Amino acid sequence: MPEIITIILAVLIAVVVIVVALAARKPDTFTYSRSTRVNAPPEKIAPLVSDFRKWRGWSPYEDRDPELKRTYSGKESGVGSIYAWEGNKNVGSGRMEILESTPNEVRIKLDFFAPFKASNIALFTFTPRSGATEVVWAMTGQNVFIGKVMSVFMDMDKMVGKDFETGLASMKASAEAVR
Secondary structure (H helix, E strand, C coil), X not given: XXXXXXXXXXXXXHHHHHHHHHHHCCCCEEEEEEEEEECCCHHHHHHHHHCHHHHHXXXXXXXXXXXXXXXXXXXXXXXXXXEEEEXXXXXXXXXXXXXXXXXXXXXXXXXXXXXXXXXXXXXXXXXXXCCEEEEEEEEEEECCHHHHHHHHHCCHHHHHHHHHHHHHHHHHHHHHHCC
């Protein structure tokens, strides 16, 4: 019996060493982004991002907790606008603050408090293209060790990207409906 325990322990240690080695090879930063083409000018789309109250109409995260507690502070929209949330395990808690806001770009400081702590930058760009606008939603940040370990088992770009695609599709529908 002690031989089996020794073998099991050796296998577990080997698995941990392999996971740590794979995680250590992951990059120190990450960027996830998706884009879509919207048949509206940037000045019709940017307000959907620069006013956090309008996120309820397009953000894929807004409906994941029917009891989500939202707090708006600072300016109503644009630079200095702040949105904090507290919700269930599907949305956790965090805070966003608009750092830059123009018709062509909105840069947001995005802090997560739960279920894990992280500080990232969300960037929305709106580039005119032949009568339409290319909208890019990107998020960048430091890839801390726990994030590196998670990325050994999950494709974080695919997970986050799916949410961005859903949000961009809703944003497109909202912007194109406002004429």
